[in-house]
Amino acid sequence: MIELVSTLLLSVGAFFYFAGTLGLLRFPDVYCRLHALAKADNLGLGFILLGLAIQAESLAAALKLVLIWPLVLAASATVSYAIARRADTLGIKPWRREER
Amino acid sequence: MNPVMMIAILRRGALLSFLWWILTEGRRDAWVAGFVAIGAALWLSLRLCAPRSTQISVGGLGAFLGYFIWNSVRGGVQVALLALRGRRALHPGTLELQLNLASPAPRIFVANVLALMPGTVSVRLNGKRLRLHVIDERMPIVAEVKALEVLIARMFGERV
Numbered sequence: 001m002i003e004l005v006s007t008l009l010l011s012v013g014a015f016f017y018f019a020g021t022l023g024l025l026r027f028p029d030v031y032c033r034l035h036a037l038a039k040a041d042n043l044g045l046g047f048i049l050l051g052l053a054i055q056a057e058s059l060a061a062a063l064k065l066v067l068i069w070p071l072v073l074a075a076s077a078t079v080s081y082a083i084a085r086r087a088d089t090l091g092i093k094p095w096r097r098e099e100r
Numbered sequence: 101m102n103p104v105m106m107i108a109i110l111r112r113g114a115l116l117s118f119l120w121w122i123l124t125e126g127r128r129d130a131w132v133a134g135f136v137a138i139g140a141a142l143w144l145s146l147r148l149c150a151p152r153s154t155q156i157s158v159g160g161l162g163a164f165l166g167y168f169i170w171n172s173v174r175g176g177v178q179v180a181l182l183a184l185r186g187r188r189a190l191h192p193g194t195l196e197l198q199l200n201l202a203s204p205a206p207r208i209f210v211a212n213v214l215a216l217m218p219g220t221v222s223v224r225l226n227g228k229r230l231r232l233h234v235i236d237e238r239m240p241i242v243a244e245v246k247a248l249e250v251l252i253a254r255m256f257g258e259r260v
Binding site for chain 1: 119121122123124125172173176177178181182183184186187190191192193194211212213215218219221222223224225231233235
């Protein structure tokens with residue numbers, strides 16, 4: 001049972017990583033790519049950590065895996081802000097949809 | 101030693117001990133190094149963040165965490181679907197808005213959290229002015245930022 005739930009969570013996590021990478025490749029500018037990386041990858045990581053935590057051998061090991069999530073979230077939010085601000089300082093204009 | 105300091109030492113000491121227990125996965129022989137690490141971390145935490153300088157409300161933290169986890173999922177699903185549909189699904193734009201939070205720490209926190217919330221990435225925080233990049237201009241971003249601001253204000257014990 002735990003095996004099954006864990007596999008499911010890991011697959012969902014892998015899907016979000018895939019979608020985040022797809023966004024990184026397909027989106028038109030640095031700002032849109034940050035959306036894909038900051039949000040999809042972090043959710044993917046959350047699911048993968050949860051999937052690993054439920055098959056951990058001890059409570060402490062499970063909590064240790066879960067603890068990685070907020071730390072990576074903090075780092076990734078800060079890095080995303082740093083990249084966006086640098087792009088803005090360099091005068092990179094956000095991509096806009098052409099009106100028909 | 102005054103009671104405020106005593107309570108801060110006990111609470112932070114307990115929290116740091118718990119963290120150490122997690123990091124060492126409950127190994128008993130790690131506690132010698134643990135006492136040194138916990139002591140150093142406690143000293144640093146009291147120096148960098150004096151007791152009572154920022155009070156985090158527990159109820160406020162709970163409310164924020166619930167909102168945060170739900171909206172992380174929403175944001176992730178939304179951007180994943182956009183990525184699958186490619187750039188023809190995007191309606192990006194920028195948005196300037198004014199934050200109402202009085203102190204800088206919660207404002208920085210808002211700017212950081214918005215990078216993980218649906219449709220927004222913080223581009224520049226200048227005092228109270230915040231510039232956002234939004235992935236879809238048709239989304240009700242302003243209302244969602246306000247809702248987040250109210251939750252964070254409550255957590256930091258502020259009124260907006």
